[in-house]
Amino acid sequence: MNKFLFFVLLLSGHVAFAQNQQADSLNTKAEKENFSDDWAALTKYQKENEILPLPTKREKRVVFLGSSIFEFWKQKDPEYFNRNNYVDRGISGQLSPQLLxxxxxxxxxxxxxxxxxxxxxxxxxxxxxxVTIDKIMDNIKSMAELARLHHIKVILCKYLPVYEYPWNKRIKAADSIVDLNEKIEAYSKERNYTVLDYWTPLVDERKGQRAELTVDGVHPNLAGYKIMEEVTDAAVKRAFKNWH
Incomplete structure (x- = not known):
């Protein structure tokens, strides 16, 4: 009788242990990695950078650093980047300090x-x-100085025209963009950096983007990007004019 009771108790213990283990396995979920400290989204291109081979000695690699304008460009016309030594590093929504x-x-x-x-x-x-235009310029200047320190030619862009932002129409975008572009151009001339003018070929009479070249007044469509490709290639050639 004692043996039988001992066996029953032992069996009950095993069942309870198994049930507890099953409950624990159901309640235990794989913890999602926390990227809140990666404010600048360094993880976005980390793996691509690791497998990207270093350029050859005579290769004129050009990196495009920006936000959604650059990220969407490669999505709309990947061949443009593939046939050139152009590396796209745009991340949608990024601010100038994140780029820095x-x-x-x-x-x-x-x-x-x-x-x-x-x-x-x-x-x-x-x-x-x-945010002020001067603070934006501080970040642009820091990036340009870092590039020059590492013997990387600097090409600074006059920003695309924007009449208003669909998601924030309170902003007087057109005049702010013009102000920023004037400061970028003046700084570039002072430091002998190449200016890439995206504003002039895309602008309309309101200082916004021409309707036939944009999807939302901020981002170009493929036709808009084709125009940007022409002025980009011309600016890259100017930057490399004295390159050997």
């Missing part, structure tokens, strides 16, 4: 001969109350 944080990983470490920097529109569109 990414500059070492997504530009310097890739050993390009030139970098094209398109920055400032998302800063203006955010309307946080803390």
């Amino acid at each position: 944080i990414r500059f070492r990983q997504d530009v310097i470490n890739l050993k390009p001969k030139a970098v094209i920097i398109l920055a400032g529109s998302n800063d203006i569109a955010g309307n946080t109350g803390h």
Whole structure:
């Protein structure tokens, strides 16, 4: 009788242990990795950068650093980047300080001969109350100085025209973009950097983007990007004019 009771108790213990284990396995979920510290989204291109071979000695690699304008460009016309030595490192929505944080990983470490920097529109569109044109320029200047320090040719972009942001129509975008572009052009001339003018070939009478060249007044359509490709190639040639 004692043996039988001992066996029953032992069996009950095993069943309870198994049930507890099953309950624990159901309640235990794989923890999602927390990327809240990666404010600049360095993980976005980390793996691509790791497998990207270093350029050959005579290769004129050019990195495009910017936000959605550059990221969507490669999606709309990937062949443009594939047939050239162009590396797209655009991340939608990014502000100029985020581009600055990414500059070492997504530009310097890739050993390009030139970098094209398109920055400032998302800063203006955010309307946080803390962004000024001068602060945007500080970030652009820091990126340009880092590039020059590492013998990377600097190509600074006059931003595309924007009449208003569909998601934030309170912003007087057109005049702010003009102000930013004037400062970028003046700084570029002072430091002998190449200016890439995306504003002039896309602008309409309201200082916005021509309707036939844009999807939303901010981002170009394929026709708009084709025009940008022409002026980009011309600017890259100017930047490399004295390159050997």
